[in-house]
Amino acid sequence: MSEEQSEDRRSAALDASDPLAAVRSRFLLPREVVAYLDGNSLGRPLEQTASRLAYAARTRWGGRLIRGWDEGWMEEPVRLGDELGRVVLGAAPGQTVVGDSTSVLLYKAVRAAVALDPARTEVVHAAADFPTDRFVLQGIAAELGLTLVPLPAPHDGGVTAGQVAAVVGPGTAAVVLSHVAYRSAYVADVPGITAAAHAAGAVAVWDLSHSVGALPLLLDAWAVDLAVGCTYKYLNGGPGSPAFVYANRDLLPRLRQPIQGWMGADAPFTMGERYAPDAGIRRFLSGTPSILAMLPLADMLAVIDEVGIAAVRAKSERLTAFVIDRYDAELASLGVRLATPRDPMRRGSHVTLDHPAFEAIVPALQARGVIPDFRGPDGLRIGLSPLSTSFAEVDLGLDAVQEQLLRRT
């Protein structure tokens, strides 16, 4: 499909009417990448990121040296956390901090949650949740003698408020779930499930990794207790960029996490005798987080702030609908199955298509510069990072998928 031809296509019209189309050019767009459909695994860098990193290394680290810690670095995890709260989490200041990895912060958050009432010994979660979530919970259950209550996931990773309400009770310590399921993109009912947890006296802990930066979040309004998330997907923080944790301010004074490091201590420079946690969200830090690795995230938050998360979500819905339209028109007849909810309210920012041939055709797609994600046993996960993905790009990617499937029939 040449560029001339593509102007007649529906994708061209969708790009032309996309109010965010111009934002895409702020990202680095290497010519050989025809269709990047995995921004939900690793977001593209902004064009400015490389030079901003170099500038920070040269002028802040190299120029200010140790003084940098007194000139902003010490506050950066909380400052950036507050920005995350304001721009994408729906969280008032003082409840979010950046650092560690999602796995480490999930460990801290769940340990803090289950310590609130040691008489409660059950943790409800989704049987098909992302491995790290299940693995972290298995580890905590083993060390503390807790019982995991895995819910079957009718929506391939997602569970409903009704399911949760049916199992929580006086023995439930915490309900730990993902907002958007990593495979199906099913969107869980955060306020409904959180209310069901609260009705039983339990705490709700949310993993926002597959929603933050793509879907509006209202953590304060939803009365979420604790949440964690990663920043290298829709927040374009770079490979392994630091994660974040949110703790509701009403609960925060009672939350204690077990990794007592100096960065989470009250008055870290007094070097006191006994550890006392910081009064605020900083108590979730332990060691020194990477300052350089936070820079790309800060830049991306500024872009989202400029356009607004509502506009990001609107484009996300149009992009996922566009993929489903092409699935209906051309791929369903080739034996492809849709593994993502059709209801836009219950659909995150990626679409998973299943076909037994997908594993075999991924190398051919990659060779053509089409980069989706493969999730076994037979899922092609098409990530639609709203700000950096064009409809034309999706079209070219699905052309390649269709062509590869046709070659095999």
Added chain:
Amino acid sequence: MSEEQSEDRRSAALDASDPLAAVRSRFLLPREVVAYLDGNSLGRPLEQTASRLAYAARTRWGGRLIRGWDEGWMEEPVRLGDELGRVVLGAAPGQTVVGDSTSVLLYKAVRAAVALDPARTEVVHAAADFPTDRFVLQGIAAELGLTLVPLPAPHDGGVTAGQVAAVVGPGTAAVVLSHVAYRSAYVADVPGITAAAHAAGAVAVWDLSHSVGALPLLLDAWAVDLAVGCTYKYLNGGPGSPAFVYANRDLLPRLRQPIQGWMGADAPFTMGERYAPDAGIRRFLSGTPSILAMLPLADMLAVIDEVGIAAVRAKSERLTAFVIDRYDAELASLGVRLATPRDPMRRGSHVTLDHPAFEAIVPALQARGVIPDFRGPDGLRIGLSPLSTSFAEVDLGLDAVQEQLLRRT
């Protein structure tokens, strides 16, 4: 002191005969920093670091995108760990991995150590160790019901093999100490103390933060069980760069750390039902470590590899001896006290001087571009990062200290 005058000084002769003098020019040396004497808190960046970061962000992250994980990033924590082992730790491959922060890795290492024999319930440590080390141990002791045995530190943070031998016994689970004391620079006898721990059936866990990159380490030969360390001091990794953990290969198969994330799992991409730890050192990982934040460390290791850690240590000894010579000649008579061992075998790569006026004069030093570290109540910690520090720089810094003290008498 003008540059002309400085040529007549002993420092000029020492720089002229320093075989590593030329290496200093590979670091970023901003003109306004007259004397950087805090490379033991945050090392300077290499000149190449800024452009290398930009290049990696542009070509690896931006160009290869998610494919980067298949093209080296997945192995980078272990590859870089092996490099650390070869160049600075004295550790054979497969025992070292890079990630998390020192506090988080210390937590994991100590949790793994004390889990080896739950019948052993005591942890020996130094009462004056760096706060994060004490805080982490206090947290672990509280959650597991262990007893901490804090040793008084005659050497301001350092303890002796005799002290350790006197307290370890059948109830000792682990001995957790710093190799170089963060305040006094006292060098602990790692093989002697490790042997004392082993004689009682206990495990030795070492924090190498203030020695790695400045002193030769022989972890394998010393039969160290576990070790952690930070990379932003003498390894010039940048603010908050990832830490590392070493686990002796004989012990490794029995070590389990509690934060079970997917990056530490056997076959992370199979997304299995139950967590099983990786067979090797990777089991100490949990979440995704920052790839960009590892780059400066990799570059610095290449420089140390080129000159050899023995040469780095030789210069370190000359630099600290030079500071002590000037202390003896000019500062002792002003009421300054030396808080660092005179014996070069027992002295790390910094020198701490105590004087009640130091806290008050630090701003005046900073205003003149002289940047030492202040450690309460009255310590000026003079860090001598061997590869990036010149004797002339130390001279100018001590000139400023002397002048400020003279002004106050």
